[in-house]
Amino acid sequence: MVAATAFPAAAQVPGAPSPGEKIAEALGTSPVYVDASYADSVPPARQKQLVRQIEETGLPIKVALVPLVQGDAYDGDAEAFAGVVRDHIDRRELILVTGGDKLSHDLHGYEWPEGKHQVRVAVGAVGFLDEFKDAGLAAQTEKAIELIARGDGTKAYEDATDDLRGGDGGRDGDGGGLSQGPSAADGEGGGSSWLLPGGVVVAVVLAAAGLFAFAGVRRRGRRGPHLAFVGLRRRGRGRPNRYPSATGSPFASPQAVFAASRTADEAALRRQTEAEVLALGEAIQAADASRPGMQGALDAYAAAGKVLDAARGLPDLAGVLALVTSGRDALEGTVSPLPLCFFNPLHGRAERRIHWRPLGRRDQLHVAACEECGAAVRARRAPEVLTDHVDGRRVPYFEVPGEQSLWAATGYGSLLPEPAGEGLAGLVGRGEFGRG
Numbered sequence: 525m526v527a528a529t530a531f532p533a534a535a536q537v538p539g540a541p542s543p544g545e546k547i548a549e550a551l552g553t554s555p556v557y558v559d560a561s562y563a564d565s566v567p568p569a570r571q572k573q574l575v576r577q578i579e580e581t582g583l584p585i586k587v588a589l590v591p592l593v594q595g596d597a598y599d600g601d602a603e604a605f606a607g608v609v610r611d612h613i614d615r616r617e618l619i620l621v622t623g624g625d626k627l628s629h630d631l632h633g634y635e636w637p638e639g640k641h642q643v644r645v646a647v648g649a650v651g652f653l654d655e656f657k658d659a660g661l662a663a664q665t666e667k668a669i670e671l672i673a674r675g676d677g678t679k680a681y682e683d684a685t686d687d688l689r690g691g692d693g694g695r696d697g698d699g700g701g702l703s704q705g706p707s708a709a710d711g712e713g714g715g716s717s718w719l720l721p722g723g724v725v726v727a728v729v730l731a732a733a734g735l736f737a738f739a740g741v742r743r744r745g746r747r748g749p750h751l752a753f754v755g756l757r758r759r760g761r762g763r764p765n766r767y768p769s770a771t772g773s774p775f776a777s778p779q780a781v782f783a784a785s786r787t788a789d790e791a792a793l794r795r796q797t798e799a800e801v802l803a804l805g806e807a808i809q810a811a812d813a814s815r816p817g818m819q820g821a822l823d824a825y826a827a828a829g830k831v832l833d834a835a836r837g838l839p840d841l842a843g844v845l846a847l848v849t850s851g852r853d854a855l856e857g858t859v860s861p862l863p864l865c866f867f868n869p870l871h872g873r874a875e876r877r878i879h880w881r882p883l884g885r886r887d888q889l890h891v892a893a894c895e896e897c898g899a900a901v902r903a904r905r906a907p908e909v910l911t912d913h914v915d916g917r918r919v920p921y922f923e924v925p926g927e928q929s930l931w932a933a934t935g936y937g938s939l940l941p942e943p944a945g946e947g948l949a950g951l952v953g954r955g956e957f958g959r960g
Contacts, residue, residue: 846937
């Protein structure tokens with residue numbers, strides 16, 4: 525028996541089971557639940573094939589294919605949906621495959637306990653396989669179950685993304701310093717290699733000169749409204765994201781919505797930033813035009829679109845996310861918000877400002893850091909940093925000369941004057957982004 529009934533999020537009868545409860549109840553009868561809106565993509569015959577495939581694996585796999593959109597019972601968040609369904613399924617071990625959500629059209633995989641079957645990366649790998657790029661939802665789900673059953677999701681993910689990582693197992697800009705990037709399974713960077721073999725210190729040349737250069741440039745008038753909204757197609761990949769969210773909370777679900785994972789490739793990150801720029805524009809369009817922060821939000825939106833159009837790598841895409849975050853802060857009237865993490869803006873919003881002295885320098889900088897980077901500095905360890913290319917070498921992004929990189933000169937906002945100052949959006953509007 526295969527369930528295939530739609531349960532709308534709205535107009536729930538008081539005391540009646542919630543949509544999540546109903547789906548969990550249906551999954552107790554059949555391991556496959558397909559919402560009526562997906563009935564054409566996954567017809568009953570294919571649903572029965574999925575049931576047989578799951579039974580053959582012998583694993584506690586459940587498939588819940590439900591369209592998730594912002595404003596529904598889960599606010600369009602696949603992880604929130606999975607959590608609700610999990611709460612209503614009385615099983616100690618569970619593997620759940622869900623459909624796409626408001627940020628990604630790809631499948632998502634979750635498991636309890638976490639990591640035993642490498643489910644997240646196994647399901648995430650499907651979206652990278654060329655033969656499944658335009659495959660239907662049924663075929664993608666079948667492949668996801670196959671990869672889960674193999675138990676080598678990490679290898680499958682790395683094989684699927686090998687061409688995106690240059691075929692050497694490393695990831696451009698993954699925060700691993702000058703060393704090889706992390707695997708798809710660990711999700712953690714290798715730490716920044718600021719000490720070369722033999723203990724030779726790599727000189728960290730921050731862009732203080734570039735920052736001071738900004739102070740001498742006259743400020744021009746603000747740009748007018750920029751509301752040329754474009755319908756952007758996006759397909760997020762892989763593990764939970766860490767990008768700023770369109771939900772209204774800059775970093776929701778343990779910062780899971782701020783950035784695709786550290787193992788994400790540039791193409792996936794670009795799609796995610798496109799979605800965030802679009803979401804910011806929609807939020808501006810829906811907001812009261814007389815809101816005090818409207819002009820700042822418009823400036824940030826225009827700047828984010830400009831940087832996205834010209835972005836050449838992860839540092840630029842991280843800059844888009846910094847601008848989107850500042851735009852949301854302006855729109856929401858956030859008082860004295862902290863910028864993104866100075867060391868790696870893909871870590872999300874900074875937790876606090878800290879004093880940090882780069883190796884080889886006597887002066888200290890007052891920068892914004894996320895919790896893990898702040899802890900690394902306190903422990904006298906090198907934080908994980910976002911990297912960039914200079915003369916064919918990968919270096920911490922802030923080692924790029926300030927006259928060549930707006931991000932090095934500003935630290936994605938950490939090095940700009942606080943609380944007054946022009947801000948990243950103003951600098952981009954004046955052409956500082958393209959000056960390198």
